Amino acid sequence: MSLTTSLIKRMAVGAAATALVVTGATACSGSSSTGGDAGAPKNVQFIVDTGPGGGSDLFARELIKIARDNKILTDNWPVLAKPEGGGLGAMAFLKGKPGQNNFISAFTSKWIIAAQAASSAPAQLTDLTPIVMLADEVQVVAAPANAPFNTMAEFIEQAKAHPGEMVQTGGSPNSVDNLVALEIEKTSGVKWKYLSFEDGAPRITAMLRGDAQIDIGALPDFADQIEAGKLKLIGVFSDKRLDGYENVPTIAEQNINLGEFPSHLQFRGIAGPPKMAPESVQFYVDFFKKVTETDAWKEYLKTEGLRPQLVTGDDLATQIREFSDATKPLVAEMVAKP
Amino acid sequence: MNALENLLEGLAQAMTPQNLLWVLIGVTLGTIVGILPGLGNPAAVLAVLLPLTLKLPPTTGLIMMAGLYHGAKFAGSTTAILLNIPTETSSVVLCYDGHKLARQGRAGPAMGMSAISGFIASTIGVIALTFLAPIVAQFAVAFGPPEFAALMVFGLLLVITVTGKSPVKGFISMAVGLLLSTVGVDLFSGTERFTFGNINLFDGVEFLVLTLGMFAVSEVLINLEHVRGKSLLEIPKGIRNLLPNKQDLKECRGAIAQGSITGFIVGAVPGGGSTIASFVSYTLQKNMSRNRHKFGKGAMEGVAAPEAANNSEVGGAMVPLLSLGLPGSASTAVMLAALLLFGVQPGPRLFETNPEIVWPVIASLYLGNFALIILNLPLIPLWVRLLKIPYWVLYPSILVLAVVGAYSVRGSIFDIYMLIFFSLLGYAFRKLGIPPTPLLMAFVLGPEAENAIRQSLILSDNSLMIFVQRPISAIVLGLAVLVIVWAIYSRRRPGALPPTKADIQQDDDMDELTEAQQREAGEIIKVDVFAPEPSDEAREDGRVTPSTHSPER
Numbered sequence: 001m002s003l004t005t006s007l008i009k010r011m012a013v014g015a016a017a018t019a020l021v022v023t024g025a026t027a028c029s030g031s032s033s034t035g036g037d038a039g040a041p042k043n044v045q046f047i048v049d050t051g052p053g054g055g056s057d058l059f060a061r062e063l064i065k066i067a068r069d070n071k072i073l074t075d076n077w078p079v080l081a082k083p084e085g086g087g088l089g090a091m092a093f094l095k096g097k098p099g100q101n102n103f104i105s106a107f108t109s110k111w112i113i114a115a116q117a118a119s120s121a122p123a124q125l126t127d128l129t130p131i132v133m134l135a136d137e138v139q140v141v142a143a144p145a146n147a148p149f150n151t152m153a154e155f156i157e158q159a160k161a162h163p164g165e166m167v168q169t170g171g172s173p174n175s176v177d178n179l180v181a182l183e184i185e186k187t188s189g190v191k192w193k194y195l196s197f198e199d200g201a202p203r204i205t206a207m208l209r210g211d212a213q214i215d216i217g218a219l220p221d222f223a224d225q226i227e228a229g230k231l232k233l234i235g236v237f238s239d240k241r242l243d244g245y246e247n248v249p250t251i252a253e254q255n256i257n258l259g260e261f262p263s264h265l266q267f268r269g270i271a272g273p274p275k276m277a278p279e280s281v282q283f284y285v286d287f288f289k290k291v292t293e294t295d296a297w298k299e300y301l302k303t304e305g306l307r308p309q310l311v312t313g314d315d316l317a318t319q320i321r322e323f324s325d326a327t328k329p330l331v332a333e334m335v336a337k338p
Numbered sequence: 339m340n341a342l343e344n345l346l347e348g349l350a351q352a353m354t355p356q357n358l359l360w361v362l363i364g365v366t367l368g369t370i371v372g373i374l375p376g377l378g379n380p381a382a383v384l385a386v387l388l389p390l391t392l393k394l395p396p397t398t399g400l401i402m403m404a405g406l407y408h409g410a411k412f413a414g415s416t417t418a419i420l421l422n423i424p425t426e427t428s429s430v431v432l433c434y435d436g437h438k439l440a441r442q443g444r445a446g447p448a449m450g451m452s453a454i455s456g457f458i459a460s461t462i463g464v465i466a467l468t469f470l471a472p473i474v475a476q477f478a479v480a481f482g483p484p485e486f487a488a489l490m491v492f493g494l495l496l497v498i499t500v501t502g503k504s505p506v507k508g509f510i511s512m513a514v515g516l517l518l519s520t521v522g523v524d525l526f527s528g529t530e531r532f533t534f535g536n537i538n539l540f541d542g543v544e545f546l547v548l549t550l551g552m553f554a555v556s557e558v559l560i561n562l563e564h565v566r567g568k569s570l571l572e573i574p575k576g577i578r579n580l581l582p583n584k585q586d587l588k589e590c591r592g593a594i595a596q597g598s599i600t601g602f603i604v605g606a607v608p609g610g611g612s613t614i615a616s617f618v619s620y621t622l623q624k625n626m627s628r629n630r631h632k633f634g635k636g637a638m639e640g641v642a643a644p645e646a647a648n649n650s651e652v653g654g655a656m657v658p659l660l661s662l663g664l665p666g667s668a669s670t671a672v673m674l675a676a677l678l679l680f681g682v683q684p685g686p687r688l689f690e691t692n693p694e695i696v697w698p699v700i701a702s703l704y705l706g707n708f709a710l711i712i713l714n715l716p717l718i719p720l721w722v723r724l725l726k727i728p729y730w731v732l733y734p735s736i737l738v739l740a741v742v743g744a745y746s747v748r749g750s751i752f753d754i755y756m757l758i759f760f761s762l763l764g765y766a767f768r769k770l771g772i773p774p775t776p777l778l779m780a781f782v783l784g785p786e787a788e789n790a791i792r793q794s795l796i797l798s799d800n801s802l803m804i805f806v807q808r809p810i811s812a813i814v815l816g817l818a819v820l821v822i823v824w825a826i827y828s829r830r831r832p833g834a835l836p837p838t839k840a841d842i843q844q845d846d847d848m849d850e851l852t853e854a855q856q857r858e859a860g861e862i863i864k865v866d867v868f869a870p871e872p873s874d875e876a877r878e879d880g881r882v883t884p885s886t887h888s889p890e891r
Binding site: 118174209334 | 479480481482483523526528529530533535536537541608609663664747748750793799
């Protein structure tokens, strides 16, 4: 869930990074010196799918900043925004640069859905060269604190007793929180409504007002409200319980059938253009490994509610394929019958 | 009163000579950066300049940021009034009356009014926030899709009142605006609407690109047809003519009060925001004003009301931010970033747990506004001199700024093509005498209304009763009915004849100038730089003597 709220909250960090990048960009004169590795691409450009201050933009800038602070990167990689169509623009751009090893991009699981949903998608993630998976945003289910259910399973029971009355709030119907809910509706045979809001704040007020009963998102979206006793967590999409929320059972513990869905719902990784040379892929894998080993990176992921998840090669391809297979029929159904 | 004591204490903490120096630096920097369209958006200004404040002590950093924020906002008003270029969305409304005033030689008073009404409104906003926050917060939570839908329907009805005397042309403009607003991927079904398979259109039409084309560039195109060797506007001499006079302030009292209240309420509603606040307040004022015939032709109230709303919206938006931890609109980005500098996560418990932080934050935002007024009122004469720039420098500069602005909003080359398209559309509108205002208002309010209505219908299983069952939406809809009745009544009033064709021809309400009239008006307004200054009498009533001789270049 890309909450405006959380974007803004992240702005302070991002702005600092922006300045660093801007000053760095003017200081370095284009010559590349990335730790002296052989096969290191020159003039690397980092493509992101959001404008300045957006989620992927901040992610990329923070990554570059940490790499520079830790001397893993000695020059600077400019960040280039291709914000069209939530990833479609960035994918199309990379597809048009086959074999050009100096272009990389920060992708998210949304890119997979975006390509499936658009009838005219100019490119999809499998057209590109996935390089490495970096992080996984744990999704949680939140509900009003005074709701008459304490787990997702109990919510489903309630929805069964009152068909078509319970409401889940969230963003676009193409977001993973809706798709995973559709899958649960399918496997459990229970239906509830989905109420879309563009921004995060109205979703939370919808729950506080009683217009909606649940919302699936990242923990930082709800943490303040939970602390204040206005919302509660009723489930975690993860293989283990969350630190600080040990009493909240995971979705698997609640015996909720996720069907085809893998346990990773929202992830962030790095991809390059089609036909990227194997030695370049290896260079980037090594580079990002070094970044993920730094303390600054671990600290950053923690504040963002992200979990480190370093996956490369065939495992990465499998993870992308599994996610894609799970979402494809759901998206197709939705496009056919809006 | 405990809250008041806290506020005063916060102000006292904030008022040190060092802080005052930084707030002035902040206002100056914010104004400079804010002049650029695209960057004029206060959130973007902050993102660019925030690192500067990180090196300062927290309170000082905050205060400087407040200065930056207000500076950027004022810069947006300045370019809208002087050059017809809105650099941020909430200043778009100033292109109507603010720029018209500038063309009548009253740029200075319009800018002064913008600063003064903004200052008064943010004072009211801060006071209301101090005393009413808990009540308003409950109201904000109660304001859901049906309530918002009712408010937007109300807003759209008000748009009809700015269509001028030719309702058909007004409706054409409104329909085009609604059509443009539907472009993109639908929020509820994920379906593409009018994207023609082009991924650049998936996220819809960018509002700022639309306004830059419809106003700034198309204005340059129109003016190029008949301007030779003249400066764009004339500037009266003497500080007396550069600030609002007593008469202006008296006229605008009601507008400032109305704008402050409207802005605060709209700001407090999650999903509101300053653009909607300024639009609603402008249209409300047009309906309430005794000088409504002047609206669109240079009404001071048309500057005062939206600018008041624009500024008190900040106070309103801080209510859900501080008491619920939810930002009401983008303007609260400043506050969020500021609180983060203190290492504080704004949240539902902030008032209880960190009162020592909340109040200096509110106080510093207020101080930023104060600094703006003491710094920029004396500088208005300097700003106004921008208009002395001859057209052959100014027009290319406007075009460059518009292109840079259109590009920098999303960093998209495609938006430059869109800018060209909307410039031609705006040009065609002016040639055909179609007012562009309803288009822009429909573009802003239309999607909000659509989303809220569809959200309501999802909740009610397609029963329309939801709009009258919930009290707040029933009240707002009741007001909307009153507006319709009043509009019909005032048109059919005894003595008021239905508009004749000649009326419509002569109707220069809201940019509806025919070509010939435009030319005529252009000659009246535009004065040769080399020509003698217009007489005092001419200036007094806002008219300007036409130049008798103008050297062709």
